[in-house]
Amino acid sequence: MSSPFHIVILGGGTAGWMAANLFAHRLQDEAVQISLVESPDIGIVGVGEGSTPTLKRFFSDLNIPESVWMAECNATYKVSIRFSGWSPGMGPDDYSHPFISQLDTFSERPFHVNCRTRRLGLDVETSPDKFLFNGYLADKQLAPVTPENFPFRIEYGYHFDSAKLGEFLKHRAIKHGVNHVQTQVESATTHQNGDIAELTTKDGQHLAGDFFVDCSGFRALLLQNTLGVKFRAFKENLFNDAAVVLPTGAMKNPPVETRATALSTGWCWQIPLTNRTGNGYVYSQDYLSADSAEEELRRHLGLLDADIPARHLSMRVGQTEQHWSHNCLGLGLSQGFIEPLEATALHLVQIGIETFLDAFLEGGMTNKNQLSYNKAMSERFERVRDYIVAHYKLNTRDDSDYWRDNRNNMTLSEPLLQLLDVWYRKGDLTQEIQRQNLASHFGSTSWHCLLAGYGTFPPVAPNQPGTGDLFEENALEEFFTRCALNFAPHTRHLTGK
Template sequence: MRNKKIQRIVIVGGGTAGWLTAAKLAKRFNCRYSQSVQVTLIESPDIPTIGVGEGTWPTMRKTLMELGVSESLFMAKCSATFKQGTRFNDWLHEPNEKKRHHYYHMFSSTVDPADFNLAPYWCKHFVESVSDTPLTYADMVTAQAAVCREGLAPKLITHREYDGVLNYAYHLDAGKFAELLQSHATEVLGVVHIRSNVTQVALNDVGDIRHVKLNDEQRIEGDFFIDCSGFRCLLLGEAMGIEFMDMSNQLLTDRAIAIQVPYEDETQNIACQTNSTAQTAGWIWDIGLYNRRGTGHVYSSHHLSDDLAEEQLRSYIGDVSAELSAKMIKMRIGYREKFWHKNCVAIGMSAAFIEPLEASAIFLIEAAGNMLCELIPETNEQLKSAETIFNHSMLQRWLKTRDFIKMHYLLSRRSSDFWRDNQSPETVSDSLQAKLERWRYEPMSKYEFDSVFEPFPQESYQYVFYGMLNEYTDFGTHYFEQQKARSIVLRTQTAQKELSIQLMNHRDLLTKVYHYGFQKI
């Protein structure tokens, strides 16, 4: 039927992707108080969520606030902690007893490089005239790296919910987060929840999904369907035949082994950044939650056996790892040829998956959900135009995420087969090669990041590029506002000293938040 109203939205799959999308749509259509649109989520009782994606971006603060979730409640329910960025250990070269390298990718800068770019001044060692000691790029442009080194939180107990001195995101327990979203979506926002397995997907004559059949023979009909079924991609892939575009020839990691590590004691401070430590054929994540650490080894099975990968992770953790169980995850790196096809859209791992190096997975779920809420039409007659816009935008986001993650590997000087293979020209996109070639001779320009929907802005690229750079370039004519640059660097150094006094120990603040909460908005 043409010009049929879209009133029944059916989501297949739960987890973070399913419940976050359901909550956004239910909020958008005011499902609790209006009968015009119904959002139904079908969740299998037999398939557990992968549950290791514990990092978010600062966008999550806006998402939770818009959904009406209390920050204090969210943190307590999800064992959540504050994330202020990522520390990359040993990514430039193999460590030795005399020399180890690290750098930070932070969420805050004293000045946005799109407004005033400090990179040329750092490259010319300008900071030596301002500081008694050499400064890393991160320490030149932000006070946040120093805050992380000191183990301090980005806000105070007196701040309102979702406000802070510094920009921040969260580390969270993904399983508990899905439970919180489920409770909020069903009890507060009006989402209908069905626990059952989908056994059949029925298409109509023109290829739209007509209904799904459950294992009790019940039919759930819908006008629009959302595939959050994970790597299986039950609707868009299996039923509608949209092909998977493999990217394993560019991003070489295809496995992860995860181990949850208890703290030695309840007074141990909690890292307020993700720690990412390079290994012979991948890297190890280390994330501090309130009640435990989440660790995992992301690696290439073509360069390292599963047993040796687990051995490296246990060696990183230490003796306590002997008592802990490990979970193996096989990753399929790539994306669907289309994310939206006819009356179905895929969100989360059913749409695409790129390794978790920069914790982009939940952000891309947020981005897809936001765009779907904006674009989903009132009738099926406008589905095609919305599909075109959505597919173009999401493809650009995924490809730019691929390039940003690949850059971490490409700038490394580690020498094992895995790292050398990552630097083979055939594994690098033309777009990334062109960027890096230009940046060897010219500073990054804000005009290279001209979309408001860039997943990684100029600021992020500079943290990584100059964090790993050990060859300095004199950018000549770009070095012409020395007094302004000096003023910004001095302001950053002053902020470091002030925040060191003002901010609380991370664990101490979390304990207060869990007991008393922040001020309500």
Template sequence: MQTAKKLTIVGGGAAGWMTAIYLNKYFNSQQKNFAISVIESPDIGIIGVGEATVHSIRYFFAAMGLDEAELMRRSHGTLKTGILFRNWMQPVQGQMHEYFHPFEQQQLGQDIDISSSWLLTARYKQERYDEGVSLSAHLIKSLKSPKAERSLPYQGVVPYGYHLDAVLMARYLREHAIDAGVNYIEDTISRVIPSGGNISAVCSGSNTYTADVFIDATGFSGLLIESLQKDNWQSFANALPCNRAVALQREHGEGYTPKPYTTATALSNGWVWQIDLSSRQGTGYVYDGNRLTPEQAEQELREFLGPESKVLKTRHLHMKVGCRKTFWLGNCIAIGLSGGFIEPLESTGLHLINLGARLLGTHLNNGVIAQPVRDAYNKTMNGFYDDLKQFIVLHYCLTNRDDTEFWRNAAKTAATCDGLVEKLALWQHKICEYHDLAGGFATTFTDENYRFVLYGMQHYPALQMQLGDAAQKPFSLLQQRVQQALNMTMTHQQYLAGIGG
């Protein structure tokens, strides 16, 4: 009988504990293939400010056997049906520009798709695109949750993600992992011993730990992966120049109802997130540190939030935007922030951890790892990051804001992504569809998501086609579905009260 290999994850937080839970379930549910340990420092805090998720993280939590209500209670969680973008373009008729990016689009077109119908009937003159093709845009106006009274765990009337306290979530995952058989070691790793392209051991002040496989979950420092190769980072700074953030935690005002969506409001040199947990709001300003000092950024954020805000905690962060050229070197794999980081505009942090861990499950084995396996893993992970980079750049490059140099430069960033300039030119003449993006590495943002950003930012194609009276039918059907959804869903507050949130 083959002996279980030792797999050691250095670093806790979301990256360490999500990876531990997943690999333990994948490799050890039938027979033990890996003895998995997590070494977590009691002295080094986790970043813990990325508190929103994409909707597909539900599938990860469900597959790991986590109780949804307990996860939300323990993490002070709320539900997220999408992101409301504000001020990303010049005001429209004196009103601040807004659009909503939900996780769903209703498939109501029969002879022609609903997106084309919306454009050809010039409905953009009377409503936002998201209001014309989705239910979620209407649910949030009434602060409705995506949940009906009889919705099963991880299911709703529309797809949804979460707002979670990242620190509390990591603690909950740690408990779950330990209960499932993962070995927990509390220690601070300060030194790595490389040998022949591999890591032979990691050391604290008084202890040495060996393993067959090491996973680097040490955050931006990349302590393990850096020990194997120094020149192993590709920066996305030319495409995404926001490299700093100031994060605040503030109290909800008396009688405040947490919103079931994230808000992303553009300011002078970046944008502000606002994420409502059940217990407080997490907010922060993601900005270009070459244009603002931390003090200027914090002042601008506080002015935006208003003087009535009762701030609980403030933290300044330096963000390393980009990813590894090689995520898997020898016997070491970088996951989470040690592998890369895309600014948190579309809440992709936990999603990338999920992708890295799941991909590792199909590439790692209990025998000798062939180099083509590492190469395939590295190629795919690089593809994931490039794909997400392009989607984030899309939010910036369509702007018509010219009030600061930051925004004037943002409009030029499409050229930093291979093929995006050509795609944008194409999408001036036809709708964005699946085949325009096929062959890439899309994992959660597809043509539907692209259309919400393109048409939310008023990048409409000039379509030429005559439609009859039936062209309005999809929108009548949508209004029926909207009313049904409003009637059957609970308010966000009712749902949170029902789970004890």
């Protein structure tokens, strides 16, 4: 090893610069030099993007106030995801999956109990947004910024321009000592033991390092091409492999939720930013051509005659067999990608960096904990994949082969099969999630949101006792409505007016 220990990050974008900032922050007391190499000629996949609440922790850990970064990245607040048109056969036109906050301590158990009661045939309230406080903020278009006199922590994410966020994080990382090298890397060479030795650039530079982070996108120059780590596709149960993107104007009153609307061969996201609205149609090329997808998206947005250029993106859904191989860590698209439903891409990047830094430092900056890290990250991807697969498996649309084939697909993991079996057998889903140790991925309340939101219940029994609805008995609507009086409109926080 050299002194100082040299970490080389290949590729910028949100993943690369997020890694650079977290590495610089966590390793500031170590004898470490950090360089990020990116080509000024290679663009990034910069679109309107949504996050989970983990991103709030990222900015908090780095002591970056929302007032500093949000305006620069055209960001808005996000408290939930609303799904429209996924399960018309079971009744609900749409449902929401609100982020779970400390305040929901009072309502999660009533929600779980009501879902089980409804599975037994009783006609009780099971709408997720009725039981979770962020559902009320979304309905009233209130920002989740917690007043000083409000004693509960509210969890939320953001919508933002990913290209602008990458730029913001780049300037911060450079300010904190990260060496920015602008050149195009063409290849990498290895030592006899298989470790990466150096990167060779188009202009003849040789960049040596002790540890490398591959953020080179789907081309995965280091992890897959140089080290030969194999990629395992999720194509057998996640069909989507492409997207077409079209921006529209900014909304006058941007909602605090992402919308995911089912279309003929996939779904369309709607992400409200302060300067525009991001829209994209995620679909499968096995069922729909790129031209047809663009036409359908334009029709959905009312833009058939508008002269707005569309961007077409390809996706490779799956994960590498190892996320950390030799002296190289894969992050972002180079390590794997699960389609954008539920906004898990950046979440997995952040978890990947944080978990790696813990393992790397505990192991004395060696490969001591490589095996356990790879197992943990692979499990993360698998379980996130299961939750996304469930959206497609449980759909009740009948307007195309795409939706029917998704519903009839039996290539499901054993953990997912067991969860669905417990639900349909009217068992205790929370207990099953605890038995499988799944709570660190999508917890019990998230699974209840999905299954109840889709209306996966038996017919209501003919004789109703008229009691047993914990939503009514606990007066949850009044409780949450009064709590919401403490919060201000979303637009007021964005504009200051």
